[in-house]
Amino acid sequence: MTVNSSLHSVSNQLVISIDERFDFSLHQQFRDCYSQVHQKGLEYILDLSKTKYMDSSALGMILLLKDHVEMYASTLTIQNPSETVSKILEIAQFHRLMTIK
Amino acid sequence: MSINRYMFGLFFALTFLLILNQLVIENSVMFFVIVTLLLFCFGYYFLILEKSSISSSSAKEPQIPDIDNELIHNVVFELQQFLQQEIQVIEAELNRTKLLIEEAVCGMSNSFKDMQSLTDEQQSMIHQLINNSHSFAGGEGTLEDFVMDSDKTLDDFVNVIVNTSKQSLETMNYTDEMVTQFDGIFNILSQVESLASQTNLLALNAAIEAARAGDAGRGFAVVANEVRSLSVDSTELNQEIRNEINQAKEIIANLRQSVEIMASADMTSTLEAKDKMSVMMKHVDKLNQYTNSSVDKLSNLSPKLTDAVATGVRSLQFEDLTRQSLHSLELNVESILSISKVLADFENKPSSDVHQQLISLKDKCQAVYQETHLAESKRSVKQLNMDEGDIDLF
Numbered sequence: 001m002t003v004n005s006s007l008h009s010v011s012n013q014l015v016i017s018i019d020e021r022f023d024f025s026l027h028q029q030f031r032d033c034y035s036q037v038h039q040k041g042l043e044y045i046l047d048l049s050k051t052k053y054m055d056s057s058a059l060g061m062i063l064l065l066k067d068h069v070e071m072y073a074s075t076l077t078i079q080n081p082s083e084t085v086s087k088i089l090e091i092a093q094f095h096r097l098m099t100i101k
Numbered sequence: 102m103s104i105n106r107y108m109f110g111l112f113f114a115l116t117f118l119l120i121l122n123q124l125v126i127e128n129s130v131m132f133f134v135i136v137t138l139l140l141f142c143f144g145y146y147f148l149i150l151e152k153s154s155i156s157s158s159s160a161k162e163p164q165i166p167d168i169d170n171e172l173i174h175n176v177v178f179e180l181q182q183f184l185q186q187e188i189q190v191i192e193a194e195l196n197r198t199k200l201l202i203e204e205a206v207c208g209m210s211n212s213f214k215d216m217q218s219l220t221d222e223q224q225s226m227i228h229q230l231i232n233n234s235h236s237f238a239g240g241e242g243t244l245e246d247f248v249m250d251s252d253k254t255l256d257d258f259v260n261v262i263v264n265t266s267k268q269s270l271e272t273m274n275y276t277d278e279m280v281t282q283f284d285g286i287f288n289i290l291s292q293v294e295s296l297a298s299q300t301n302l303l304a305l306n307a308a309i310e311a312a313r314a315g316d317a318g319r320g321f322a323v324v325a326n327e328v329r330s331l332s333v334d335s336t337e338l339n340q341e342i343r344n345e346i347n348q349a350k351e352i353i354a355n356l357r358q359s360v361e362i363m364a365s366a367d368m369t370s371t372l373e374a375k376d377k378m379s380v381m382m383k384h385v386d387k388l389n390q391y392t393n394s395s396v397d398k399l400s401n402l403s404p405k406l407t408d409a410v411a412t413g414v415r416s417l418q419f420e421d422l423t424r425q426s427l428h429s430l431e432l433n434v435e436s437i438l439s440i441s442k443v444l445a446d447f448e449n450k451p452s453s454d455v456h457q458q459l460i461s462l463k464d465k466c467q468a469v470y471q472e473t474h475l476a477e478s479k480r481s482v483k484q485l486n487m488d489e490g491d492i493d494l495f
Contacts, residue, residue: 023365024361024364024365027270027273027364028277031274054368055365055366055367055368056262056263056265056266056364056365056366056367056368057266057269057270057361057364057365057366059262059263059266059267059368060263060265060266060267060268060269060270060364061270063263063264063266063267064267064270064271064274084372087372087375088368088372091256091259091368091371091372091375092259092260092263093256093259093260
């Protein structure tokens with residue numbers, strides 16, 4: 001299970017993609033994706049299109065990412081969540097905290 | 102009759118004599134005697150005829166009244182008996198019918214009244230039931246409130262889980278930084294170790310130089326040895342430090358495991374619980390809707406029930422009509438009875454009285470017929486079915 005991230009300077013986006021299983025084992029990699037990015041006004045995109053399973057640690061990780069995003073005056077968008085993932089985000093009321101497409 | 106035969110014989114004889122006289126004897130005196138005798142015969146014959154007809158016509162009156170009187174009396178008696186019996190039966194049946202109808206109608210009327218009051222009771226009970234179903238025993242809330250509260254509690258717990266997860270992950274970040282620190286310490290330790298080994302080497306070199314210097318270097322050799330032992334101590338201490346730090350790292354690894362367990366709560370069961378909640382809410386909604394529409398329907402039913410009972414009670418008014426019918430039948434029975442009485446008075450009397458009685462019977466029949474006919478046309482209750490007209494109460 002890996003986390004991939006790519007920074008697109010042209011569109012000012014940082015895209016983080018998660019594989020099938022978004023859980024505690026990814027926490028170090030996930031953090032490494034953004035912890036060194038100190039650019040301001042960036043658009044952070046979390047691509048969950050391949051993600052089939054998410055537990056509460058994933059929710060915690062997203063919240064930490066949000067903290068980082070806010071610290072650097074940037075936006076966070078969650079992209080293409082599956083139905084199950086979407087429901088989990090809804091229960092956690094994340095739709096109030098960030099954009100989910 | 103014997104006289105008739107005698108006259109006939111005489112007549113033939115005289116006729117024969119006349120013919121004989123005319124043809125043979127030719128005596129005119131004889132002729133006149135015979136003719137006169139013939140005339141006497143004829144006269145007598147006609148007299149007899151007249152007498153017999155008069156007697157027969159007058160004999161009819163005394164003869165036939167004798168026979169018919171008997172017959173008439175018998176017939177009248179039988180007729181009267183028959184009428185009496187039939188009248189009794191009819192009267193009995195009329196009374197029985199009246200009684201049956203009265204009882205039946207009374208029973209039905211009471212039954213309707215009972216039904217009305219029972220349905221009223223039922224209605225109020227249903228209302229109470231509905232009111233109760235909206236709030237629980239303590240009256241502190243509805244089913245709806247309960248479900249909504251549970252939903253909110255579930256949300257709160259989800260919040261707690263997510264926040265715990267977040268905090269745990271932050272803790273992990275700090276411990277990771279701590280591990281990095283330890284690695285930094287190891288780095289420095291290695292440097293210290295290399296220092297110590299270099300120092301050891303230097304001390305060795307110093308000892309060699311001191312040995313070469315002979316006695317002059319003895320003091321220096323001692324110093325060199327001390328330095329050597331110091332560096333060995335240092336190496337040992339480094340090892341201990343390394344051990345301690347490794348232990349710390351192990352503890353941190355355990356910490357990491359603990360935190361992993363704490364942070365990784367499976368959300369599936371929560372998802373299911375939330376689904377059930379929303380299903381429950383829909384059910385409660387439906388229940389409310391259904392209850393409301395039921396209340397509406399029940400309110401509509403109540404006047405319909407009252408109407409139905411009223412219709413039933415109104416229909417019982419057939420009793421009045423029936424009673425009137427039976428009553429008028431009684432009048433008819435009475436008129437038959439009056440005729441029967443006249444027949445009962447019919448006595449075995451001589452011919453003229455029987456004749457008179459028959460005439461008075463005929464008159465009585467006619468009188469009763471007129472009365473009944475008048476009463477029938479006056480009858481105000483000429484109804485064919487229940488829906489026409491008003492009810493006249495007798």
